[in-house]
Amino acid sequence: xxxxxxxxxxxxxxxxxxxxxxxxxxxxxxxxxxxxxxxxxxxxxxxxxxxxxxxxxxxxxxxxxxxxxxxxxxxxxxxxxxxxxxxxxxxxxxxxxxxxxxxxxxxxxxxxxxxxxxxxxxxxxxxxxxxxxxxxxxxxxxxxxxxxxxxxxxxxxxxxxxxxxxxxxxxxxxxxxxxxxxxxxxxxxxxxxxxxxxxxxxxxxxxxxxxxxxxxxxxxxxxxxxxxxxxxxxxxxxxxxxxxxxxxxxxxxxxxxxxxxxxxxxxxxxxxxxxxxxxxxxxxxxxxxxxxxxxxxxxxxxxxxxx
Amino acid sequence: xxxxxxxxxxxxxxxxxxxxxxxxxxxxxxxxxxxxxxxxxxxxxxxxxxxxxxxxxxxxxxxxxxxxxxxxxxxxxxxxxxxxxxxxxxxxxxxxxxxxxxxxxxxxxxxxxxxxxxxxxxxxxxxxxxxxxxxxxxxxxxxxxxxxxxxxxxxxxxxxxxxxxxxxxxxxxxxxxxxxxxxxxxxxxxxxxxxxxxxxxxxxxxxxxxxxxxxxxxxxxxxxxxxxxxxxxxxxxxxxxxxxxxxxxxxxxxxxxxxxxxxxxxxxxxxxxxxxxxxxxxxxxxxxxxxxxxxxxxxxxxxxxxx
Amino acid sequence: xxxxxxxxxxxxxxxxxxxxxxxxxxxxxxxxxxxxxxxxxxxxxxxxxxxxxxxxxxxxxxxxxxxxxxxxxxxxxxxxxxxxxxxxxxxxxxxxxxxxxxxxxxxxxxxxxxxxxxxxxxxxxxxxxxxxxxxxxxxxxxxxxxxxxxxxxxxxxxxxxxxxxxxxxxxxxxxxxxxxxxxxxxxxxxxxxxxxxxxxxxxxxxxxxxxxxxxxxxxxxxxxxxxxxxxxxxxxxxxxxxxxxxxxxxxxxxxxxxxxxxxxxxxxxxxxxxxxxxxxxxxxxxxxxxxxxxxxxxxxxxxxxxx
Numbered sequence: 005x006x007x008x009x010x011x012x013x014x015x016x017x018x019x020x021x022x023x024x025x026x027x028x029x030x031x032x033x034x035x036x037x038x039x040x041x042x043x044x045x046x047x048x049x050x051x052x053x054x055x056x057x058x059x060x061x062x063x064x065x066x067x068x069x070x071x072x073x074x075x076x077x078x079x080x081x082x083x084x085x086x087x088x089x090x091x092x093x094x095x096x097x098x099x100x101x102x103x104x105x106x107x108x109x110x111x112x113x114x115x116x117x118x119x120x121x122x123x124x125x126x127x128x129x130x131x132x133x134x135x136x137x138x139x140x141x142x143x144x145x146x147x148x149x150x151x152x153x154x155x156x157x158x159x160x161x162x163x164x165x166x167x168x169x170x171x172x173x174x175x176x177x178x179x180x181x182x183x184x185x186x187x188x189x190x191x192x193x194x195x196x197x198x199x200x201x202x203x204x205x206x207x208x209x210x211x212x213x214x215x216x217x218x219x220x221x222x223x224x225x226x227x228x229x230x231x232x233x234x235x236x237x238x239x240x241x242x243x244x245x246x247x248x249x250x251x252x253x254x255x256x257x258x259x260x261x262x263x264x265x266x267x268x269x270x271x272x273x274x275x276x277x278x279x280x281x282x283x284x285x286x287x288x289x290x291x292x293x294x295x296x297x298x299x300x301x302x303x304x305x306x307x308x309x310x311x
Numbered sequence: 312x313x314x315x316x317x318x319x320x321x322x323x324x325x326x327x328x329x330x331x332x333x334x335x336x337x338x339x340x341x342x343x344x345x346x347x348x349x350x351x352x353x354x355x356x357x358x359x360x361x362x363x364x365x366x367x368x369x370x371x372x373x374x375x376x377x378x379x380x381x382x383x384x385x386x387x388x389x390x391x392x393x394x395x396x397x398x399x400x401x402x403x404x405x406x407x408x409x410x411x412x413x414x415x416x417x418x419x420x421x422x423x424x425x426x427x428x429x430x431x432x433x434x435x436x437x438x439x440x441x442x443x444x445x446x447x448x449x450x451x452x453x454x455x456x457x458x459x460x461x462x463x464x465x466x467x468x469x470x471x472x473x474x475x476x477x478x479x480x481x482x483x484x485x486x487x488x489x490x491x492x493x494x495x496x497x498x499x500x501x502x503x504x505x506x507x508x509x510x511x512x513x514x515x516x517x518x519x520x521x522x523x524x525x526x527x528x529x530x531x532x533x534x535x536x537x538x539x540x541x542x543x544x545x546x547x548x549x550x551x552x553x554x555x556x557x558x559x560x561x562x563x564x565x566x567x568x569x570x571x572x573x574x575x576x577x578x579x580x581x582x583x584x585x586x587x588x589x590x591x592x593x594x595x596x597x598x599x600x601x602x603x604x605x606x607x608x609x610x611x612x613x614x615x616x617x618x
Numbered sequence: 619x620x621x622x623x624x625x626x627x628x629x630x631x632x633x634x635x636x637x638x639x640x641x642x643x644x645x646x647x648x649x650x651x652x653x654x655x656x657x658x659x660x661x662x663x664x665x666x667x668x669x670x671x672x673x674x675x676x677x678x679x680x681x682x683x684x685x686x687x688x689x690x691x692x693x694x695x696x697x698x699x700x701x702x703x704x705x706x707x708x709x710x711x712x713x714x715x716x717x718x719x720x721x722x723x724x725x726x727x728x729x730x731x732x733x734x735x736x737x738x739x740x741x742x743x744x745x746x747x748x749x750x751x752x753x754x755x756x757x758x759x760x761x762x763x764x765x766x767x768x769x770x771x772x773x774x775x776x777x778x779x780x781x782x783x784x785x786x787x788x789x790x791x792x793x794x795x796x797x798x799x800x801x802x803x804x805x806x807x808x809x810x811x812x813x814x815x816x817x818x819x820x821x822x823x824x825x826x827x828x829x830x831x832x833x834x835x836x837x838x839x840x841x842x843x844x845x846x847x848x849x850x851x852x853x854x855x856x857x858x859x860x861x862x863x864x865x866x867x868x869x870x871x872x873x874x875x876x877x878x879x880x881x882x883x884x885x886x887x888x889x890x891x892x893x894x895x896x897x898x899x900x901x902x903x904x905x906x907x908x909x910x911x912x913x914x915x916x917x918x919x920x921x922x923x924x925x
Contacts, residue, residue: 037349042651044679046672054381055401058353061379062405065351072675074668074689075381086883089890094669094882097905098676268401269393276396291404344656361688362708365660368686369712372658382688575708576700583703598711 006304007116007123011137011170016177022138023145026292026299028311030146033066036298039307040069046099047073048091049126050106055268056126056135059290060103063297072099089118096120101305103135104128122304130166136267137170138300139293144224146292147263147285152179157218159186160228160248160273162193167267168228169197176205183209184218188244190236214247219257225250227266227286229273251275258283265289313611314423314430318444318477323484329445330452333599333606335618337453340373343605346614347376353406354380355398356433357413362575363433363442366597367410370604379406396425403427408612410442411435429611437473443574444477445607446600451531453599454570454592459486464525466493467535467555467580469500474574475535476504483512490516491525495551497543521554526564532557534573534593536580558582565590572596620918621730621737625751625784630791636752637759640906640913642925644760647680650912653921654683660713661687662705663740664720669882670740670749673904674717677911686713703732710734715919717749718742736918744780750881751784752914753907758838760906761877761899766793771832773800774842774862774887776807781881782842783811790819797823798832802858804850828861833871839864841880841900843887865889872897879903 007013014022029036045064047057052075061071088106092115095102102119104112105126112125127133145151156175158168162185172193175181183202185193192198192211202209212218219225230248235241250264255278266274266286278284302309314320321329336343352371354364359382368378395413399422402409409426411419412433419432434440452458463482465475469492479500482488490509492500499505499518509516519525526532537555542548557571562585573581573593585591609616621627628636643650659678661671666689675685702720706729709716716733718726719740726739741747759765770789772782776799786807789795797816799807806812806825816823826832833839844862849855864878869892880888880900892898916923 044676052385058379058381058402058405062351065377065379070679071379072672072679072685074672076385078666078690085885090883093901094904095672097901097908098672269397271392287400287404290401294404359692365686365688365709365712369658372684372686378686383692576704578699594707594711597708601711 005122007119007125008134008300008304009113009116009125010132011134011174013134019141022296022299022303023142025302025309025311026142026295027146029295029298036067036302036309038068039302039309040064040067040305043067043069043101043305044099045069045071045073045301046095046102047071047075047126048095048102048104049073049075050077050104050111052076053105053127055290056105059293060126060297062294063301066294067298067301069301088115091115092119092123101301124300124304130164132170133166134170135293135297135300136167137174138296139289140167140171140226140265140267141174142296143265143285143289143292144263147288148223151175152181154178154180154223155182155184155221156224156226157184157186157222158226158228159215159218160230161191161234162187163191164234165228168226169193171226172197173201176201176207181207183207184222185209185211186213186215186218186248187211188213188230188235188240188247190240191230191234213244215250215254216247216257219254219262220259222258222262225258225262225264227264227270227273229271249273249275250278252277252281255281255283312429314426314432315441315607315611316420316423316432317439318441318481320441326448329603329606329610330449332609332616332618333449333602334453336602336605343374343609343616345375346609346616347371347374347612350374350376350408350612351406352376352378352380352608353402353409354378354382354433355402355409355411356380356382357384357411357418359383360412360434362597363412366600367433367604369601370608373601374605374608376608395422398422399426399430408608431607431611437471439477440473441477442600442604442607443474444481445603446596447474447478447533447572447574448481449603450572450592450596450599451570454595455530458482459488461485461487461530462489462491462528463531463533464491464493464529465533465535466522466525466557467537468498468541469494470498471541472535475533476500478533479504480508483508483514488514490514491529492516492518493520493522493525493555494518495520495537495542495547495554497547498537498541520551522557522561523554523564526561526569527566529565529569532565532569532571534571534577534580536578556580556582557585559584559588562588562590619736621733621739622748622914622918623727623730623739624746625748625788627748633755636910636913636917637756639916639923639925640756640909641760643909643912650681650916650923652682653916653923654678654681654919657681657683657715657919658713659683659685659687659915660709660716661685661689661740662709662716662718663687663689664691664718664725666690667719667741669904670719673907674740674911676908677915680908680912681915683915702729705729706733706737715915738914738918744778746784747780748784749907749911749914750781751788752910753903754781754785754840754879754881755788756910757879757899757903757906758877761902762837765789766795768794768837769796769798769835770838770840771798771800771836772840772842773829773832774844775805775848776801777805778848779842782840783807785840786811787815790815790821795821797821798836799823799825800827800829800832800862801825802827802844802849802854802861804854805844805848827858829864829868830861830871833868833876834873836872836876839872839876839878841878841884841887843885863887863889864892866891866895869895869897
């Protein structure tokens with residue numbers, strides 16, 4: 005039995021298979037409409053995350069399966085002091101697979117060690133959120149046709165953003181990938197990414213402060229939010245905040261086939277005027293999130309599908 | 312693609328079709344048991360409303376469809392500052408149709424403008440609650456056999472009660488409808504209903520202070536609650552509160568075929584001793600609420616049904 | 619139409635039938651996969667109880683039925699002052715059967731009196747929790763092969779523990795059942811159990827203070843938690859707390875075929891080192907909880923099954 009704890013749990017080859025399955029799901033949805041009939045997904049969300057939870061639920065329902073669970077810790081046994089290890093053993097009696105979101109790093113891992121059913125880490129604190137990374141990879145794969153030979157701009161809070169770190173780790177496994185890291189000084193990628201991932205793998209990268217400087221050479225722009233509280237001083241924030249807001253004017257600097265991704269929810273880091281630009285891919289990304297979760301559920305449940 | 316924002320979105324003719332479909336559903340439930348197989352309803356309830364939410368869920372499940380969603384804003388992405396426009400675009404990737412309840416007037420309308428799936432307004436603040444009005448109309452239609460030629464008593468808080476306003480607007484479109492408006496002075500229907508709806512359409516109406524005075528001539532009595540806080544002074548409240556409580560004694564003044572409706576929940580404005588009276592229709596109304604929502608979902612999803 | 623309010627609502631004969639059905643469900647799950655197709659269970663949880671709620675939901679989904687409901691009172695109409703009697707009449711329009719959890723004793727009973735659908739008491743305050751007792755009985759029946767001729771140790775808080783009281787009442791109906799009641803002085807079974815149930819029915823029982831003294835002669839050990847707040851003084855608590863913690867060392871005193879049961883959640887009254895002991899049956903118990911609820915739903919809905 006297999007779990008999904010980190011985006012790197014799958015080898016490149018396994019990932020190719022998963023993306024291929026997700027592609028087949030997109031092309032032939034009806035073929036999968038009953039693939040999980042009689043199976044149940046438990047969504048154990050110890051902290052609310054509506055988007056992620058509903059994406060998992062939509063995925064399971066699309067496969068003809070059913071869903072049960074909880075959407076916040078108040079309504080769970082956690083309030084009564086039960087350990088995650090005990091909870092998962094009980095949930096193993098109720099469901100066939102489980103997606104767990106937990107504010108504590110490592111909780112899904114602890115659960116997986118005692119579980120009789122596959123456990124998917126649906127986000128554990130600031131640590132990992134592997135299905136977001138799978139979503140990002142599928143989006144790039146489907147819309148660009150490849151995961152190698154890409155110049156990827158990562159913009160915003162690169163210091164604390166776990167989705168950005170995971171995406172870097174996932175992409176360095178492909179050929180000829182270059183990064184442009186766009187952030188204020190205070191929010192640059194930490195050394196355990198720059199040194200231990202990028203430099204160690206001899207990946208070409210560049211660090212810039214202004215989005216405008218990066219845009220012309222990008223295949224992909226991955227936007228994230230810059231929170232005011234992250235800045236050291238008000239002055240810096242005021243000077244730089246507009247650097248990290250994508251608008252129509254900045255989009256004119258970008259190549260015609262550049263894609264804009266965003267893990268969502270967005271607040272104001274992408275102006276709504278960009279939404280109608282054909283390069284805006286962030287809502288399509290939400291759709292790919294459903295497809296990749298469908299592929300993941302099928303894979304972990306070892307449902308026999310030919311693709 | 313069509314949405315439902317207000318009770319008047321449907322023309323009288325379209326409404327007839329909807330009520331006819333709801334009638335067919337009541338008569339032949341099995342015929343519709345798989346009509347929405349493979350479809351998903353998203354229930355986006357930014358404020359709790361158990362009755363309305365469960366009525367929608369029951370409707371979709373009765374049609375063989377599935378349901379996902381949230382039941383309060385705390386467990387939604389709204390907490391993270393996402394706009395309703397962004398949320399609906401993501402939900403469009405997860406579901407085929409959506410019912411949205413929101414404390415802010417107009418939120419469902421804003422959502423519908425960016426949505427790729429039909430949006431049903433399931434109540435927006437004190438503004439609109441169109442499926443309640445559809446429920447009221449179906450109940451009258453099924454139990455009275457007609458929507459015209461009726462004398463309707465509306466009792467209670469006629470100033471703030473949105474269900475009452477909507478019902479008036481909906482019923483003035485039928486022939487020979489008369490209203491008796493039963494309320495304390497402070498809670499009379501506002502002028503934008505009295506002048507702009509009733510008088511403009513040359514609708515016969517009467518305003519009375521005591522329920523007893525109205526009862527003998529009614530075909531329908533629509534009860535709503537009078538909240539103590541709405542009165543200007545304690546004295547008035549004490550003098551009048553019993554005027555608006557329907558009990559067995561008052562029911563003796565009413566015609567034998569008068570129907571009592573109430574949008575529920577009731578607190579004490581209808582004594583429980585009335586529940587066993589064959590004229591009490593408020594619990595049947597809850598059942599009709601499910602049938603009319605089934606008809607609505609089928610209509611907005613353009614499911615091909617012959618009726 | 620029948621409801622389930624207390625564990626004694628079923629006669630011994632009816633209970634045998636229920637356990638026999640649950641056994642058949644365990645043996646032939648596929649046979650029941652569509653038994654409740656088109657039926658809906660409403661889970662009305664006025665206080666959170668994730669484990670119980672999910673067990674009911676899993677049961678209904680396993681039968682091919684559907685589920686709707688709420689998981690805490692905040693998201694229910696109760697907040698608007700609606701009575702349980704009114705709520706159940708509305709829910710009767712939405713679902714075919716209902717499981718109700720309520721902090722107030724007797725609330726499910728009140729509901730059942732006005733309900734048009736079977737109501738299952740899923741726990742009402744400190745009063746009753748009949749499906750836990752059914753779970754306990756099925757677990758003993760399946761793993762021991764009998765409900766009579768047993769020596770049962772009940773350990774922990776025997777004063778306030780409703781599961782323990784219910785289990786005693788249920789088991790005294792079988793032949794040759796003996797109890798060993800293991801608790802501190804302050805938490806001994808109350809006289810309405812000791813005198814009115816045990817002594818009145820001439821049941822052999824013994825009261826001991828230390829788990830070690832009971833273990834060698836037990837067929838079943840039913841563990842419950844001892845809360846620190848229940849003790850009269852700190853000294854007693856410190857002196858005795860370890861008496862009621864089951865660990866590997868104590869398990870060595872127990873017969874080879876003794877079973878350990880626990881209603882869960884556990885906190886620390888069973889050391890996790892016991893979990894791998896083949897005699898630990900508390901997680902299996904959670905599985906039996908699903909089977910017995912499946913049997914119960916089928917029985918109350920009068921679904922025609924041959925077993």
